[in-house]
Amino acid sequence: MGTPTEMYDENGEEVWYRRLDMNGKIIKEECHRRTSYYKNVTVPFLFQGQYYDYETELAYNRFRYYSPAMGCYISQDPIRLEGNNPTLYAYVVDSNLWFDIFGLRIYRRKNGQFGKKPGRKSKKDKKRELEQKRRKGIERAWKEEQELIKRGLGGTREWTEQEKEELLKTGKVKDYYGHHINSVSTHPHLADNPDNVQFVKFDEHLELHSGNFHNSTTGELLNRKIT
Structure with missing residues (x-):
């Protein structure tokens, strides 16, 4: 508390x-x-x-x-x-x-007392759960991206050889951010979907949001499924 x-x-x-x-x-x-x-x-x-x-x-x-x-x-x-x-x-x-x-x-x-009926989630709890799903989606996307590189399939963007090495070694690439293609605020059901996450640099991220991160975005999902 x-x-x-x-x-x-x-x-x-x-x-x-x-x-x-x-x-x-x-x-x-x-x-x-x-x-x-x-x-x-x-x-x-x-x-x-x-x-x-x-x-x-x-x-x-x-x-x-x-x-x-x-x-x-x-x-x-x-x-x-x-x-x-x-x-x-x-x-x-x-x-x-x-x-x-x-x-x-x-x-x-x-x-x-907690001030609400048992089982009823507060707005704060719902926001926390959604943030956890958002973070989970990014983590899963990094794992799947890493697996694509391991199998020599290139990944969902053109990584440099140095970036590929970093991804294989650490599971992430420095200075890249997980952008939710369909914003979590308007598409909460896609928050933890790794195919709804693309990796971009800060400037690219800001441009996708038209210069303001408050602006929501939409688009087609990626496909990291390995067949």
Whole structure:
């Protein structure tokens, strides 16, 4: 609850995301290369009140440090049993409902409710799922493009020999972006379809959107199927 997992730019494009386990340990973190400043994108905040140190892999929680790897604090609660936590080292029982801003005392979300009926997805959840599908479509497209090169079939654009080597070695080619031929905003059912993704450079990408990434695009799907 209250933990940042995604960041978007002024155009609504996702530029950073991460996935955590139940204790806050980082499972995956990625900054997208489609931005000129992607190397500087990072969010150091973890659970509420925590500032994460990538070097020590500990989260500063005001009065003590929390270890996401262990799921507990590395020192005893300075106010001991007054913190409502008999183990003195433990974090909250459920980070979806409880939080500990200062590393002293645990608090529960007001009413313990989420504000919507069980099973009903919020707009935020739907947007997150669509973004995951969009990203999955690009990842699948890279894998299929790599397979085409492995089999000597050239790929869906004219790659240079150096680019082919990079694709075979790393699974991607630097400075290329996955463009959804039929925009995800208007064709959500094609978000994770790899044939709806073509690889372009930044200038090409901008031109396809007529100079503004807010403009949607349409077109014929590619065919990466190997027969």
